[in-house]
Amino acid sequence: MRTSLIERFLRTGEETWDGAGSGRFTLAQLNDDEVYTGATKTALRTLFRLLADLLPAEAQEVPQVGLETIRASIGPMVKGLVERDWQEVALRELTARTFVLNFQGAKAAVDAELSTCFMGTAWQILWALFGDYGLKPEEINVECDGVSAGDFAHVRLSAYETKDPYSDVIVHESAHLLHYLKPEHYGLHVRRGQERFVDVEFCHRELFAFACEAYSRVVRHDKRKSRISFAEEMKERAFSFPRDRIEEVAALVLNAARARNGWRVIREATVIPRVRGRAREFSTYP
Known part of the structure; x- marks a missing residue:
């Protein structure tokens, strides 16, 4: 999948497909969606960990x-x-x-x-x-x-x-x-x-x-x-x-x-x- 599409999604949250809204998706588009999902989940978890390192230690230790x-x-x-x-x-x-x-x-x-x-x-x-x-x-x-x-x-x-x-x-x-x-x-x-x-x-x-x-x-x-x-x-x-x-x-x-x-x-x-x-x-x- 094109890196530019993933980057746009991570920056804006916008996911745009050719023919979006038509209800008709090709196998390639469905595969792209799976890649999108995997990429964004990985990005979110990575960002969570990076930001967590900036928190005070006591904030991380407080139990749920x-x-x-x-x-x-x-x-x-x-x-x-x-x-x-x-x-x-x-x-x-x-x-x-x-x-x-x-x-x-x-x-x-x-x-x-x-x-x-x-x-x-x-x-x-x-x-x-x-x-x-x-x-x-x-x-x-x-x-x-x-x-x-x-x-x-x-x-x-x-x-x-x-x-x-x-x-x-x-x-x-x-x-x-x-x-x-x-x-x-x-x-x-x-x-x-x-x-x-x-x-x-x-x-x-x-x-x-x-x-x-x-x-x-x-x-x-x-x-x-x-x-x-x-x-x-x-x-x-x-x-x-x-x-x-x-x-x-x-x-x-x-x-x-x-x-x-x-x-x-x-x-x-x-x-x-x-x-x-x-x-x-x-x-x-x-």
Whole structure:
């Protein structure tokens, strides 16, 4: 394969074939794609190692955030939103598929993403990690606190360590997995009309994730009065949420805090409307 094509891809991320978009590819083009894939994976791993050498030794030695920590963060959300007979599988899968991007976590996350057919997320992980240490080129923008592209969820270290009392980006990114992953892929019985663990409206996916994130902090307060008081202060005290979304998110979180089952409030505000039928069974979490 021509070196110029590989170089262009590594610099710009653009992969251009003659006849691209036609749906018709020659054997030579398919072979080129295989070479592309191998070259970019090698380049990414090499760059990761080179940049790792520039990190402080203590940053490289910090262990990956443990599964028990992730499970504890997302447990209330899963139990509040997912059907009873799916909960244990959902909790297992979300826990295993969520990574916090310290050095060790990012290494594992890159390996996980490179096991799929898509490499764009692996590059985002690389720059999310090294950007937190000032090792990212200025022309590369990494403005997000996390990445969830379908199979895995990734939380930027700086977002994980935020002091915002309403923020839990582990919950936010794992919430996206709930509307990506399909129960039938894990051998679960799927009721007619439901495809994902939580079938969230496309236009409400960010509202869903932000509300889950903040409400997971609300339910840490034992008393209903303290939950409501904490939720009422969100609009003024939450500083890591997008300012153009804060009113909408805070209003939904407050409604959830006032309700007997707040997770149901979030679910009903964001899922795809369904034809009326037999009620589904959910845990009654606050």
